[in-house]
Amino acid sequence: MTQNLLIIEDDARLAGMVAEYLEQNAFKVGHALTGQKGLDLLGNKLSASPAYDLVILDLMLPDMDGLEVCRRIRALDGPQAATPVLMLTAKGDPMDRVIGLEIGADDYLPKPFEPRELLARIRAILRRGSQDAAKPGAQKNLNFGSLEIDRNARAVSVAGRLCELTSYQFDLLVAMAERAGRVLTRDQIMEAVRGRELEAFDRSIDVHMGRIRAAIEGDVKTPRRILTVRGVGYVFARQQD
Numbered sequence: 001m002t003q004n005l006l007i008i009e010d011d012a013r014l015a016g017m018v019a020e021y022l023e024q025n026a027f028k029v030g031h032a033l034t035g036q037k038g039l040d041l042l043g044n045k046l047s048a049s050p051a052y053d054l055v056i057l058d059l060m061l062p063d064m065d066g067l068e069v070c071r072r073i074r075a076l077d078g079p080q081a082a083t084p085v086l087m088l089t090a091k092g093d094p095m096d097r098v099i100g101l102e103i104g105a106d107d108y109l110p111k112p113f114e115p116r117e118l119l120a121r122i123r124a125i126l127r128r129g130s131q132d133a134a135k136p137g138a139q140k141n142l143n144f145g146s147l148e149i150d151r152n153a154r155a156v157s158v159a160g161r162l163c164e165l166t167s168y169q170f171d172l173l174v175a176m177a178e179r180a181g182r183v184l185t186r187d188q189i190m191e192a193v194r195g196r197e198l199e200a201f202d203r204s205i206d207v208h209m210g211r212i213r214a215a216i217e218g219d220v221k222t223p224r225r226i227l228t229v230r231g232v233g234y235v236f237a238r239q240q241d
Helices: 012-024 035-042 066-074 078-082 094-102 115-134 167-177 186-192 204-216
Strands: 003-008 027-032 054-058 085-089 107-110 142-144 147-150 155-158 161-163 183-185 226-229 233-236
Touching: 003 012, 003 035, 012 027, 012 115, 027 035, 035 054, 035 066, 054 066, 054 115, 066 078, 066 085, 066 094, 085 094, 085 115, 094 107, 094 204, 107 115, 115 167, 142 167, 147 167, 155 204, 167 186, 167 204, 167 233, 183 186, 186 204, 186 233, 204 226
Parallel strands: 003 027, 003 054, 054 085, 085 107
Antiparallel strands: 142 147, 147 155, 155 161, 183 233, 226 233
């Protein structure tokens, strides 16, 4: 089944080259020159399912920056809000990447980039979304007190309240919940979701954990579900309220 990608990029030449490369690798690619046009395409409610399987989003756009576009994607109604976002950053400041992850991007890729790396990251993000359904017993929910993880619907709720998580954050949470009680290093967590390799001084896992905590913890300052093990990594608590 062909998967649909949307490139939101004001550099028409770059977008055209990327689209051509991705189409050669069996993807169907749409393109928007502005953030608003991209949001209009994503927010089309004529279909009950998202029109695109993933968004490639440039940080620098003429009408609004990519961070604002990402915020608005996550605020869309329906399943479109959960569309995975791969952000392209031309700036060298790591804080731009951290902020992008904090507001809901699933991954980032600095410019200039190799097309093969872009393809690999796209496939990794899309693979995360399909792996759970392929696992035996994937439909079984994970329950920890008032926290419920529905792997079939890819939804998380606390006391019936739906929690907003990106596709990648959902997979991180599932990976930790399946290993409840085990202390995991950042490398082990990355390996568990088969994402990109951890780069030197990469804070992405810490940023994602902060986002997950904000969604599922009653008080992020005193977490009870995802605990930090100083100098090692994280542990998902077996016993929860």
